[in-house]
Ligand SMILES: CC(=O)N[C@H]1[C@@H](OP(=O)(O)OP(=O)(O)OC[C@H]2O[C@@H](n3ccc(=O)[nH]c3=O)[C@H](O)[C@@H]2O)O[C@H](CO)[C@@H](O)[C@@H]1O
């Protein structure tokens with residue numbers, strides 16, 4: 001188990017450049033299976049989950065060449081479908097959440113797709129019904145081995161149809177979309193998720209020859225094509241990293257510039273941090289965060305009632321930033337309710353913040369009331385374990401703002417989604433060591 005030692009209480013300064021988006025990368029990498037032609041992908045983050053997916057593709061027979069940092073070519077012209085039945089696949093396929101999106105492209109191109117129950121964060125129930133209901137609607141036969149938690153779909157031919165998803169699942173929409181682009185006829189997906197990750201996937205598929213309309217909305221209409229060709233794709237910057245760095249700057253009262261953030265793809269993120277009283281300045285495509293010497297004050301609603309920050313499918317606020325927003329609120333002036341609607345177990349990490357002296361009431365598994373200290377009392381350093389990727393980074397931010405030396409165990413969770421985080425934070429003045 002890896003560990004970070006962090007000496008908190010120091011102000012940081014300088015520039016930080018976000019990595020390519022993790023959740024986009026997981027979709028885009030699976031899409032290389034849709035063509036036998038060469039696909040070039042740039043700005044791929046060098047993180048554990050993405051590297052696991054790349055090695056799964058390699059084991060499936062995809063020819064992969066590294067062109068330079070974050071840039072690879074993929075050629076899926078000789079796929080070894082037997083690998084899908086191997087014990088190795090049953091083992092490796094569970095290593096991350098994103099592997100579930102191998103199923104749609106495999107089903108569409110080869111008539112069968114299998115996956116063991118995928119991994120990812122343990123943040124509550126993470127069902128896969130939406131994915132498989134979609135494949136069944138397209139004409140696939142579904143089977144599930146309960147003993148092995150092994151899912152499978154098979155179809156001689158997929159046929160386009162109308163479907164209303166039971167929820168706007170991010171990976172579910174991507175999976176069904178990747179199956180539908182090669183189905184016969186027209187598929188309509190209503191209540192589709194439309195996060196920038198998905199918009200990027202749609203744009204890539206269109207460049208490959210797919211016919212998709214409604215990109216960016218919750219109604220996708222797909223006219224199936226016979227085959228798709230190669231393309232080149234570049235990942236957007238990771239909006240969750242960008243939000244993490246905004247939180248880090250505010251909480252450590254540092255002046256920070258976050259470079260090349262693709263502002264227009266950030267949705268609610270800047271607005272939500274501004275509601276916490278954090279000043280953000282748009283400078284070209286960078287975000288400049290001044291030093292918050294006098295802290296930051298949470299805005300109430302117009303009628304004076306307490307602000308609630310809640311997640312929602314895009315264009316709502318992504319649930320992946322709520323843990324970070326919660327930590328930042330512990331030093332704000334004022335109160336806020338954090339309402340994590342999607343996941344049941346994502347707020348339990350507040351226990352660790354309570355140990356550090358934060359004022360939080362966990363009202364129920366989904367809601368926490370935070371009363372900020374307004375920097376009148378700093379958090380106390382402590383030893384903790386990272387329960388999931390975003391809670392891990394939130395605790396890291398808390399530790400960097402706390403007085404004294406903190407220890408964070410199980411940092412593999414953080415490495416799942418943040419590239420070289422210790423090295424990049426050191427470059428802006430953080431005192432952090434991997435021990
Ligand atoms: C690899 C990847 O891309 N992971 C992201 C993806 O996971 P993932 O695609 O697994 O998440 P889903 O969008 O399927 O939904 C996750 C959870 O939210 C619930 N739900 C979903 C939609 C909805 O309208 N209402 C609702 O309550 C689901 O029941 C489920 O428990 O999307 C999540 C939601 O943005 C993010 O946290 C994950 O980081």
Ligand SMILES: C=C(OP(=O)(O)O)C(=O)O
Nearest residue numbers: 097098120121320389390
């Ligand atoms: C929950 C997350 O990831 P995953 O879906 O891969 O577990 C996340 O990125 O915050």
